[in-house]
Amino acid sequence: MALSKKEIAVRPFLQSIIQHLPSKDRLVVNITPQDATIIADDEYLAIAIGNLITNGLKYSFPDTPVTVSAHHSSNGFTFSVINEGVGMSDDEITQSGVIYFRADSSKDTKVIGIGLYLTKKIAAAHNGSLRLQSQNN
DSSP states (O other): OOOOOEEEEHHHHHHHHHTTSTTGGGEEEEEESTTOEEEEOHHHHHHHHHHHHHHHHHTBOTTOOEEEEEEEETTEEEEEEEOOBSOOOHHHHHHTTSTTOOOGGGTTSSOOSOHHHHHHHHHHHTTOOOOOOOTTO
């Protein structure tokens, strides 16, 4: 994957992704610092972050908030999406990011299982990683 990296202001970047999403009124966005910038490929990163936020909304309980956070961390910069949903088993977490894998909670939705696969590849291309956690497993 050939990246075209440039400096990105995180707040307007996230706002540009969020404005196109359904149920955006359920999102709580926290960015630290407010004027944070990163060096990344904005098109690929928008696909990855958009997928994570969309999944957070899709697989959460109705009318519950989905928190999107972005902050500097010891590993560079971290984006996180936290929702209140059914959760995933340890096995599902292990298999997430494998092409065409679909968790049990997605069986009744129109998905083909490439979202987290692409997200994982995009994160790796940016020298990052995809880490999933569930409190219900």
